[in-house]
Amino acid sequence: MYATTYHRPSSVEEAARLLSGEAKILAGGQTLLPAMKLHLAGPSDLVDIRRIGALKGIKADRSAVTIGAATTHFEVASSPDIRKAIPALATLAGWIGDPAVRHVGTIGGSIANNDPAADYPAGLLGLGATVVTNQREIAADDFFTGLFSTALEDGEIITAVRFPVPKRAGYEKLRHPASRFALVGVMVAETAGGVRVAVTGSGSDGVFRATELEAALAKSFTASALAGITIATDRLMSDIHGDAAYRANAIRVIAQRAVGSAK
Amino acid sequence: MAEVKLTVNGKRVTRHVPDETLLVEFLREELRLTGTHVGCDTSQCGACTVHVDGMAVKSCTMLAASASGSEVTTIEGLANGGLHPMQKAFNDNHGLQCGFCTPGMIMTAVDMVRRYKASGERLDEEAIRHELEGNICRCTGYHNIVKSIQQAAGEM
Ligand SMILES: Cc1cc2nc3c(=O)[nH]c(=O)nc-3n(C[C@H](O)[C@H](O)[C@H](O)COP(=O)(O)OP(=O)(O)OC[C@H]3O[C@@H](n4cnc5c(N)ncnc54)[C@H](O)[C@@H]3O)c2cc1C
Ligand code: FES
Ligand code: FES
Numbered sequence: 001m002y003a004t005t006y007h008r009p010s011s012v013e014e015a016a017r018l019l020s021g022e023a024k025i026l027a028g029g030q031t032l033l034p035a036m037k038l039h040l041a042g043p044s045d046l047v048d049i050r051r052i053g054a055l056k057g058i059k060a061d062r063s064a065v066t067i068g069a070a071t072t073h074f075e076v077a078s079s080p081d082i083r084k085a086i087p088a089l090a091t092l093a094g095w096i097g098d099p100a101v102r103h104v105g106t107i108g109g110s111i112a113n114n115d116p117a118a119d120y121p122a123g124l125l126g127l128g129a130t131v132v133t134n135q136r137e138i139a140a141d142d143f144f145t146g147l148f149s150t151a152l153e154d155g156e157i158i159t160a161v162r163f164p165v166p167k168r169a170g171y172e173k174l175r176h177p178a179s180r181f182a183l184v185g186v187m188v189a190e191t192a193g194g195v196r197v198a199v200t201g202s203g204s205d206g207v208f209r210a211t212e213l214e215a216a217l218a219k220s221f222t223a224s225a226l227a228g229i230t231i232a233t234d235r236l237m238s239d240i241h242g243d244a245a246y247r248a249n250a251i252r253v254i255a256q257r258a259v260g261s262a263k
Numbered sequence: 264m265a266e267v268k269l270t271v272n273g274k275r276v277t278r279h280v281p282d283e284t285l286l287v288e289f290l291r292e293e294l295r296l297t298g299t300h301v302g303c304d305t306s307q308c309g310a311c312t313v314h315v316d317g318m319a320v321k322s323c324t325m326l327a328a329s330a331s332g333s334e335v336t337t338i339e340g341l342a343n344g345g346l347h348p349m350q351k352a353f354n355d356n357h358g359l360q361c362g363f364c365t366p367g368m369i370m371t372a373v374d375m376v377r378r379y380k381a382s383g384e385r386l387d388e389e390a391i392r393h394e395l396e397g398n399i400c401r402c403t404g405y406h407n408i409v410k411s412i413q414q415a416a417g418e419m
Contacts, residue, residue, distance in 0.1 A: 100321045
């Protein structure tokens, strides 16, 4: 790792002041530290936000669940409030990586990184969530802008993510057996604004909404409604783990399972 | 340089180290607690697992500075007089061969048993295998590791 200077601000405002030039936010470090070891990142300064109280915690009421950006995957997976309001979201968080990764990795770090195989991007897009930053609110539909890129400006800090409570939702994942990231991950949700289906792990541009599946599920929210549907391969990636045709088929199968498990 | 203050295995320590020092480097090189191993250094194998504030984390993927203020338990801090029930179970069930992954396996296993006890969920064989996803062993084939954890779970 290149040399860096570590800071531990006690508020979001102080963190924002420290974020100039080549400084970077450090949350759980489960993505950033491996990238620094590989010299893919060399921040001059690390601004550790993991212990800022205002960024931690889960609030739930009948209409929405709000999760602080520095809340860990473990805290989301084991939250009784989330298990009750949006069980699919708790399931999603509980399938990220392994226990040690879940104990420190955070929702803010995951979505800021927007890895095309990460789980949370499908969770936010499928559930129609809103990303709250220290400057504004961004709808999930506008937040994820491509591989490893987001609508965040330099120095902008995610403070929370707000999920509207859906009528029902399901998440299923075809995991890469070694890395545990999603080869295909699908969040299906019946929301006040209609049916939403978001797919991670497969898009050549990152997470996307599968409109052909949404249309079929809007007519009938059943696994059998998806049986005859073919997913277009032009926006899917092909790599050594699976080509576009394999992923297209897997998306339909995993979406059917997600509909089956939706609660 | 960062000032790192930790309570490691019940003892308070303070050291000044470069800001980019990893927790595992701090434990092994500053404190000479070499029971915590570095297998991959890429967050995959779990050989470096320790407990920070009671939770299993990969010490190769945390800065010492970021852990500062925390309580850390390493494999050296687990035995209290006699062997910890998990250590004894690995011995009884031949849960190790070369032993390289063992400190991380044991720290992960103790964390998992405690977590399942606290939540009241059942830690059956399938759950143990799922929980071990972040720990790689190149020798045993895992069966005896799973047996060891099943034995200790009944005794802890
Ligand atoms: C072995 C392993 C397996 C994994 N498996 C999976 C998996 O199956 N699915 C999955 O989705 N992920 C997986 N991950 C990634 C994991 O979920 C990370 O925790 C997550 O991607 C990053 O979160 P973090 O808190 O660790 O962020 P960090 O690594 O600290 O930061 C990541 C990036 O986000 C930025 N950032 C962090 N917080 C904020 C914020 N509040 N506002 C703005 N920018 C911010 C940082 O500057 C950095 O650029 C895995 C990681 C490992 C090591
Ligand atoms: S050495 Fe830390 S996970 Fe392998
Ligand atoms: S006993 Fe040799 S790596 Fe596990």
